[in-house]
Amino acid sequence: MLCQKDHFSIPDHVTYLNCAYMSPQLKTVMDAGIEAAHIKNYPFQIKAEDFFNATTLLRQTFSKLIGNPDPDRIAVIPSVSYGMAIVSKNLNLQAGEEILLTHEQFPSNFYPWQKLACEKKGRLVIVEAPNEDDRGKKWNEKILENINEKTKLVTIGNVHWADGTKFDLKAIRQRTSEVGALLVVDGTQSVGALPFDVGDIQPDALVCSGYKWLLGPYSMAFAYFGSFFDDGDPIEENWINRHNSEDFAGLVAYESNYKEKALRYAVGEHSNFSLTPMMQKALEQLNEWGASNIQQYCSQLTKAPIAELLSLGFRIENENYRGSHLIGIRVPDHLDVKALSNQFKKHDVYISVRGNAIRVAPHVYNDQNDMDKLVEIIKKAAL
Template sequence: MILPAQRHLFDLPDDVTWINCAYMSPQLHEVSEVGKEAVGRKSRPWLLRPEDFFTDSEALRKLFARLVDADADGVALVPSASYGLAVAAANVPVRVGQRLLVLAEEFPSNVYPWRELAERAGGQVVTVRRPEDGDWTRALLEELDERTALVAVPHCHWTDGGLVDLVRVGQRAREVGAALAVDATQSLGALPLSVAEVKPDFLAAAGYKWLMGPYSQGYLYVAPRFREGRPIEHNWLMRGGSEDFTRLVDYRDDFQPGARRFDVGERSNFVLVPMAMAALRQLLKWGVGDVQETLRALTERVAKGARALTLEVPPETQRAGHMVGLKRRGGYGPDVAAKLAARKVFVSVRGDSIRVSPHLYNTEADVDRLLEELDAIV
């Protein structure tokens, strides 16, 4: 279902065309109000009870689990995708000579931990080259064989939305005994994903883009076979019996159940957690499938107009519907994004693409304004 424009729910000036959600989402009014109220709680610490260190974080865990079709025990609360991927790198076994697959021009947070792991374990990071036809799934499957210990991929490429079929990649990874780690930061909340179907070993996502939440609140899903793994830090909340503040000095070796052992310290953040809860509730109310359908209509309008300007656009079948990369033969000048920003039209340049990433606060008029300004400067 195509959703009606939701601009009234966001704090966006009328003269700003923000078509750059892949950079950062504007904040929902409700999320801002929840945040202001939450900041005030710190002024009254006598009202914070021991159970408050658990109640909201568990509610947030359940909301995220609903979003990705997971069990709440499989969800860890982390500050960033990079933290979640570091947890994965600390637990995925790699033998000498095995390969770790990443995409060309991947976001750094999904490259650096695997380089370190390969160096530590004697493995090899193999970069899958960008396919000329845009079919990342085929390119990955051609490299994914019995030599592979790990596949580290996004759901869609962060520079232009190039799509990866995670179900097919995950199935092949299991066939050859490889682990699957997914950085879903640039898709989760705008592109439907079920961990029950994909079956990733680890799936991490930052919360401040398509999940509409505050900066420094992220999520990590961990498959059952890794839930007894090694955390990358040790905090009191992750330990068994931490609900009883009077017995915290009775040090325990056991952990809270499931993926909670991977929670970041101070995961009960009394400002960020309520804000993230409000954001996820709104996403669930919209429905991620309907968000994707609505945004695809906008990016198709972008693609059609861009082609008329002789810009190159990935095929619709090979990209996600919520973002699109526009390339130009010979490239763009170094200040193309700044020129658009001076006209109060905001996009990002990533790699050699202008990345256009609308959300429900955008309309066809925003797309037409972008195309008009592009025509004037490129």
């Protein structure tokens, strides 16, 4: 795969290595948004089927990205917190039962469980990363060791949002199945750039924001729900997630039954005539590129820089336990991370700092010049 920077509008002097914060917008996505902005100028042209057809296609396109054969298992939602609230509402947590999380998990995948555990007298089990060699391997081992008969739910990212540590979801799925626990995956920092197949992992739920690695607009997200949630309760009572909602003339013939599978969980106004076309274009492009190709491109792009930084005393997770698209570079104690961050800004290099780590998140719009610029700034600070 070659560099795809021409698909974006990033200025030549900018080195943007922060897709984990927010993706830049594809030109095709911008064009779709501009065209969509005109739709409501002519509301008389919006037909009843338009409330459903675009999101049906959107669910089909997202399903292709995650290897899901049944688009009715996908709900269009506005955020990860919305999806996690659905899981929380349908999790019958009993006193003494446990919810397992990783340390410093993203807040949207922490607060729901903190509140639920408090209300139901359950227990949060937060597995910290070991501060030693083979950190990723041993962190995964600790997670498996802490899953037991009291575990009701394991909720985890495919990779850790702060440093890219990769979690062995297949092993975690096997262990949760052994003890009868649910597995819920936050795919926000992985889906779109790291291959994910629901048939392979078999999560009970997968929730994913659209504005990062899915290259879509803010306030669009997706949730896959497995069979555990087929008869669950949504967190809002809207007209569009009920049976026969396509029949506008019969909407006041109130329907007590929800739509099947994940469709019952769709957010109200999910038809969103402005954002849906933008998200559709982004997903189509990702399916064309392929997550495995994106991951391979990022791997090739970062291989030499990582080797050089390791030789200078920086710590980076073993490639078997990290994604190539999201890399935590842990800084030696003698370096001032804030001062280093200021140097990046001075030279128009955009990354994130998370704790004592530089979070580097490249994509197909980056090239070797971007990586050389990053390494050169770090080397000047280190030597």
